[in-house]
Amino acid sequence: MNKIKEVFDNGFIIYRETKVDKRELSWQKSYCVGCGICSDVCPVGAIKLGPLGAIAKGLIDDNYIDIDKEKCVLCGICSAACFFNALDLKINGKSIKEDERYPKITGKSIKVEQEKCVLCEQCEIVCPRDAIVVERELTERKKFVVGEIVINKEKCVLCGICAEYCPADAIELNYRIPTPSNPKPVDDIKVNHDLCVYCRVCEYVCPHDAIEAICYKCPLHKRIPKAKLYEDINGKTTVYEDICVSCGWCAYVCPTNAIKVEKPFEGEVIINHEKCSGCAACVNICPCSALEFPKSEKKAQKVQKLIVNQNLCVLCGACAKACPVEAIKVVRKSVKLTKNYPKAWEKQLKKVLN
DSSP states (O other): OOOEEEEETTEEEEEEEOSSOEEEEEEETTTOOOOOHHHHHOTTOOEEEOOHHHHHTTSSOOOSEEEOTTTOOOOOHHHHHOTTSOEEEEETTEEGGGOTTSOOBOOOEEEEOTTTOOOOOHHHHHOTTOOEEEEEEEOOGGGTOOOEEEEOTTTOOOOOHHHHHOTTOOEEEEEOOOOSSSOOSEEEEEEOTTTOOOOOHHHHHOTTOOEEEEOTTTTTGGGOOOOOBTTTEEEEEEEOTTTOOOOOHHHHHOTTOOEEEEOSEEEEEEEOTTTOOOOOHHHHHOTTOOEEOOOOSSTTOOOOOOEEOGGGOOOOOHHHHHOTTOOEEEEEEEEOBOSSSOHHHHHHHGGGOO
């Protein structure tokens, strides 16, 4: 039975069609993190890893994995084991990830309780995979900013000092090219009331006593309503689960515990600091940004020892696979699998455990 392999910019497809079925095994480069789990579980040794460290550091333009189409039997175990959605086997157009007869590593999930979310955007900022987007819709500022400001054009000399000091950039001078008939380089000054917060800085810094402002916090403060979340400030937090790696950064920083993350493995990452050469291949390849070399406090100081935040790690093993001196060991103590499938698959998938 002939197998065909088609290579694209973002991956490749290996497919085979018989009288019984049509199988298509696809790999997407943008989703792959180089963890090597697919290679570990492949029963025929068809999957080979590339030079992971060099690729992650940008020294080589290559793929994290390659599959030998002659060796591959299109069984789909690699697809079942890949919880990053980089590999997928389709049989007659249907993904085995949607078929209960085929197992998969489970436990990778993320849930956002929108009613608890305060739309602070911290989860979006820290996400190492750009898998979270926080949208905010704010009521117009003028609802919460009350005040008055007047510029006395007779006293104002158009010096622009108030504009330079204005923290809200609400004061604008109208500059023009001077001409013999109108030699003034500035002919007007205006206040943008949509930007002004009536802080009175302009009034204090004006050396010509040309500005009068009423502070919004003082006599008119009772006019200002209190902003209400999901009334005056609306929005939502969206998680793109197909690219989320369930690292837990978002849950770790969430001030209201609105995000719950479940991981597929339990275990730990062990670092042999005696072996570590400080090449940072592990730091570059880690899809969770869970590894770092702390910055030295002084110049020319020795590079600090590698550290890992176990709370942010998914135990994928990419760091260990990329390390050129085998200074990292990923110990997985348990793996979550779906049920109702042949025991041979279970044995193969459990190869990811130490």
